[in-house]
Amino acid sequence: xxxxxxxxxxxxxxxxxxxxxxxxxxxxxxxxxxxxxxxxxxxxxxxxxxxxxxxxxxxxxxxxxxxxxxxxxxxxxxxxxxxxxxxxxxxxxxxxxxxxxxxxxxxxxxxxxxxxxxx
Numbered sequence: 535x536x537x538x539x540x541x542x543x544x545x546x547x548x549x550x551x552x553x554x555x556x557x558x559x560x561x562x563x564x565x566x567x568x569x570x571x572x573x574x575x576x577x578x579x580x581x582x583x584x585x586x587x588x589x590x591x592x593x594x595x596x597x598x599x600x601x602x603x604x605x606x607x608x609x610x611x612x613x614x615x616x617x618x619x620x621x622x623x624x625x626x627x628x629x630x631x632x633x634x635x636x637x638x639x640x641x642x643x644x645x646x647x648x649x650x651x652x653x
């Protein structure tokens with residue numbers, strides 16, 4: 535073996551050592567990435583299961599909420615009717631009170647009205 539071939543052998547050995555070093559580090563890095571991805575998958579699977587449970591719970595409440603919404607709608611209609619009746623009564627009272635001559639309100643006339651002090 536001569537010096538050139540010995541030098542070439544050393545160069546190849548360094549390349550192989552470096553490649554081994556790089557592959558080891560890359561394998562360790564990839565192993566960490568795989569571990570992180572597995573943890574993320576577990577967390578996402580747990581989150582999906584939790585969301586499925588929440589969805590089921592919400593789905594079960596829909597019929598009850600529809601009934602409640604109908605009840606509230608009926609109450610609103612009832613209250614609107616009451617408000618309309620009250621509005622009509624108040625308008626009638628206002629017309630009645632405005633139709634009395636000055637000095638007489640609600641059927642009660644004061645003495646000044648009868649003496650002619652109030653026009």
